[in-house]
Amino acid sequence: MKRVPLKFKKMYFVLTILFSVSFSWTPLSASTQQMTIIGTASLRGFLDPHTARLDLDGDGKKEKLQAGGISRLSHLIKEIKSENPEGTVVLSGGSDLMRRYFHHYRGEAIFSLMSTAGYEIFSLGNHDFDKGPEVLAGALKYAKFERLCTDLKVKGTPLENRCVPFLIREYRGLKVGFFSLMTEDFPIITNGGDVALSGGNIETAKRAVEKLQKDGAHLVVGLVHDTYEKAAAVASAVPGIDIIFGSLSSWYSKDYSTVGRTILLNGGENGNYLVRFDFKVDDTGHIDAGSLNYSLIPVVETVSVDKKTESLLAGYRNKMPETTPLGKTDVAWDLTKKALRQGESPIGNLLNDRLRKKFDVDIVLNNGGAFRGKKVYPPGIITDTRLREIDEFGNRAIRFELKGKYIKDVLERSAACFDSGGFLHPSGLRYTVDLKKAAQKIDTDTPGRISVTEKGERVVDIEILDRNGKWSALDPERVYRVITNSFLVNKSGDGYFWFKRYGKNFVDTRATFYAILEELAQSSNIVNPGKPDGRVKIIP
Secondary structure: OEEOOOOOOOEEEOOOOOEOOOOOOOOOOOOOEEEEEEEEOOOOOOOOOEEEEEOOOOOOOOEEEEEOOHHHHHHHHHHHHHHOOOOEEEEEOOOOOOHHHHHHHOOHHHHHHHHHHOOOEEEOOHHHHOOOHHHHHHHHOOOOOEEEOOOEEOOOOOOOOOOEOOEEEEEOOEEEEEEEEEOOOHHHHOOOOOOEEOOOHHHHHHHHHHHHHHOOOOEEEEEEEOOHHHHHHHHHHOOOOOEEEEOOOOOEOOOOEEEOOEEEEEEOOOOOEEEEEEEEEOOOOOEOHHHEEEEEEEOEOOOOOOHHHHHHHHHHHHHOOOOOEEEEEOOOEEOOHHHHHOOOOHHHHHHHHHHHHHHOOOEEEEEHHHOOOOOEEOOEEEEHHHHHHHOOOOOEEEEEEEEHHHHHHHHHHHHHOOOOOOOEEEEOEEEEEEOOOOOOEEEOOOOOOOEEEEOOOOEEEEEEEOOOOOEEEOOOOOEEEEEEEHHHHHOOHHHOOHHHHHOEEEEEEEEEHHHHHHHHHHHHOEOOOOOOOOOEEEEO
16 A cells, blocks of 8 residues: 655645556547545534644644534535536535434435535435434435445335435546445444345445446546545455545545555545545546645635525524433433442443444443533433533444453453542443452553553452353453443553453444434433443442
């Protein structure tokens, strides 16, 4: 894989490789022409500006700024398109349906505003299915752009006739073919209902390239809703894809990269930047390697707003209540520090049990400090405000595999964190903490290399729940499927280095505590955390 360094400013590169592909095509009548791709990925319902930390000049230092917003994106899109109206295409990588505007308007506001902003081609993302395919199908009625679902079986589902598998658009005689790929984790991280994958990414991409080339496409563009690594694997295995626009990895490409003859871009999340890629195509249908120009445009306060889009947004905003009801509860939700850091937590049990079932894992472990709110919520209406307060950090659920012997060490760390934010709440596992015994100690002085200095003796009676509902002792050599949150995995938060160091086959489900609790509230309507069931016992 070749990566080409690039700062945020526009830069031009001359490559030694000529990007070309052999297929049957109609010769272009025009001479070399300019093409521009602009787009975003995982907008996640951020229609209004929000606070974000951005690196504006590429020096690695981030500033806290007001970023994003559909009205600013709309201004940039229309401004750029005016430079080359017949040679610009505007992409969305999907996962745009989230947060308050989605909860209240069920997709009408988001897709109407994206249409007004000038989006032209959209590929379905996993979060667009958060409320199920029926709600997604209803939302798509407001989308005035093309919708791609190349590898999804939609016949006989609410999405039938709502999206197309392939698309060819013509730009001054240049035929560009588009296809989409959904993450292969679709069955376990989405609420897909009857919608299913039709095959693996590589298999689907090969069929797509063959189909589009047969139909006369000069260039092939894939919208890949999967990680950068998976997109790169597709590029490596499937010749004939000229450009891939990736959209599941949360980071933005600071440069474009190449795998073989395929150019890879990655669209980040939340609409903090607009990705722009300029290139020229000659009359033989080849991308001119000396014309490539990548820009990452910050969507910040200095960017003007598009007045038409802002007026439409204000209409939706003004009609939306300050908080949105999502469900009800008959019992209080105790989110105080004492409840979360000194023993078993009913709300922790509720969330973790849901995660274990949804993602089909053996064990879920989440630290008490990941739950916020810091108060007792009374019985009554469950609102989006309550869930935002509880999920203040927006941690994502990470699925991976881990040997049992490391789980014992992890639980000793939990026991050492009793009465602090690192104390763990489980599902599929139960354990006892004896506070009279020696606590585990770790050394965090060596940067990037946490180590255990004293093993700890507080944890006893670790048991795992099997699929038949029976408890058995933790097996040190067995590989367990585990979920915990991104703070503990990616940052070794609260000293939990074992997950990142010894875990295998990581999958970022992109599911937040908010999303899981919101899904539970809307599917069950009444959400009552149960009483403690003995999964965490404390011997004082």
